[in-house]
Amino acid sequence: MAIKLITYGHKKKPKSLGLGVFDGIHKGHQAILSQCDALLTFNPHPVTILHNTITLDRLTTVKEMTHYIPQLFVLEFNKMIANLSAQDFLNKIILEKINPSHIVIGYDYHFGKNKEGTPELFKQWCNNHNIPITIIEPISNTDQIIKSKAIRTQLKEGNVNQALDDLGHPYLMIGTVIKGDSRGKELGFPTANLKFPTEKLIPKKGVYKGNITIENKPYKTMIYIGNRPTFNTKTTTVEAFILDFKGNLYDQTICLYIEQYLRPEKTFPNKEALISQINQDIQNAYGP
Numbered sequence: 001m002a003i004k005l006i007t008y009g010h011k012k013k014p015k016s017l018g019l020g021v022f023d024g025i026h027k028g029h030q031a032i033l034s035q036c037d038a039l040l041t042f043n044p045h046p047v048t049i050l051h052n053t054i055t056l057d058r059l060t061t062v063k064e065m066t067h068y069i070p071q072l073f074v075l076e077f078n079k080m081i082a083n084l085s086a087q088d089f090l091n092k093i094i095l096e097k098i099n100p101s102h103i104v105i106g107y108d109y110h111f112g113k114n115k116e117g118t119p120e121l122f123k124q125w126c127n128n129h130n131i132p133i134t135i136i137e138p139i140s141n142t143d144q145i146i147k148s149k150a151i152r153t154q155l156k157e158g159n160v161n162q163a164l165d166d167l168g169h170p171y172l173m174i175g176t177v178i179k180g181d182s183r184g185k186e187l188g189f190p191t192a193n194l195k196f197p198t199e200k201l202i203p204k205k206g207v208y209k210g211n212i213t214i215e216n217k218p219y220k221t222m223i224y225i226g227n228r229p230t231f232n233t234k235t236t237t238v239e240a241f242i243l244d245f246k247g248n249l250y251d252q253t254i255c256l257y258i259e260q261y262l263r264p265e266k267t268f269p270n271k272e273a274l275i276s277q278i279n280q281d282i283q284n285a286y287g288p
Contacts (some may be wrong), residue, residue, distance in 0.1 A: 004076035008066045014038030017073075017100035019109060021045060022146040025068050027168040028106065028139040035104045035134055038071035039223035040094075046077050057201035059148060059155075064172050067255070073098060081205075086112030090125050103133045136148040141166050141265075160261035170210065170257035171228050173200065173238075177249040180239070187275055191224070191239035194251050194256060202238065208284040209260040212242055219245050220284055223258060226265040241278075243286070260285070 018036035022029045033039070033279065045056050065076050070156065075081065084092070089112050094100070103126060111117035119135050126133040138145045146166045154163035154170070162270075164171060173196060180193035196202065205226040211218045220243040227236050240256060262281055268274040 003093065006074045007021060009071035014071055016102040016104060017098060018104045020106055021063060021283050024167055025153050026151060026166055028146045029138045030168055032104050032106060037071050038073065038075045040073040040075060041075050042077040044077055047063055049077055049082055056253060057152060058199045059151060060200055061197055061200055063146060064174050065173065086117030086121060087116065103131055104136065106136050107138055107199050152201060155201060155203040160203055170259045173256045174253060175256060177252050177254060186249065187271060189241045189278055191241045194238045205265040207281050208258050209262055210256060210258045212240055213255040219243060221287060222285060225281045
């Protein structure tokens with residue numbers, strides 16, 4: 001089985017290469033990114049291969065990751081890669097495939113079969129090959145080391161604003177606009193219904209403040225995640241009401257940024273009560 005390495009962005013040899021899964025591009029990852037012009041990551045997430053009964057909701061898809069770094073190397077993670085020794089990983093992938101001038105890793109970066117490779121081993125290897133290496137210390141928030149796993153839990157359980165603080169940026173969701181049932185339009189708030197990759201983590205149901213980028217222009221946006229209990233529907237949807245925008249977005253791929261959690265999902269006695277709440281939500285998010 002051949003090693004499959006895909007490059008996004010420019011094709012030049014990277015001056016400084018960061019290594020990791022980088023799911024979420026949180027503040028800890030950003031400390032690595034600040035010293036790199038390229039990243040090496042894995043797809044699918046190694047956990048799904050190493051423990052093939054585990055499904056993992058990703059904070060950041062490969063497509064989303066390209067928004068944060070000018071050059072991205074994506075190594076297809078499979079059983080063959082998982083079984084590479086630490087030395088083979090360094091020699092066959094880092095040296096032969098990429099050959100960076102500088103390497104940046106986190107304090108807890110492990111690699112190779114059974115995670116036998118450690119930051120110290122990586123440092124020794126770099127010294128032997130005259131490649132400078134920087135090892136980034138952990139980044140904490142409220143005395144807790146920032147971890148992707150914790151952020152996933154925060155988003156799923158509704159502690160969204162803490163998750164956004166740990167991320168250090170709005171939560172990016174790249175999706176495709178699909179046709180809905182025009183319920184929002186009937187209420188006076190036409191929405192874009194969005195479809196996301198199956199592995200993408202969808203935050204807890206509720207109403208959010210955010211923005212959508214259309215043709216490189218950001219628009220203020222109200223975001224609803226839920227199954228619309230007022231209308232007794234069961235399918236969970238992600239809908240975006242884009243303020244000050246008129247146009248057809250069907251089939252377009254757009255960038256949705258969640259900036260703030262406003263309130264949980266509610267059931268309303270009638271349409272009028274729902275409309276009143278939507279207007280209040282907009283005022284709470286953006287002022288009168």
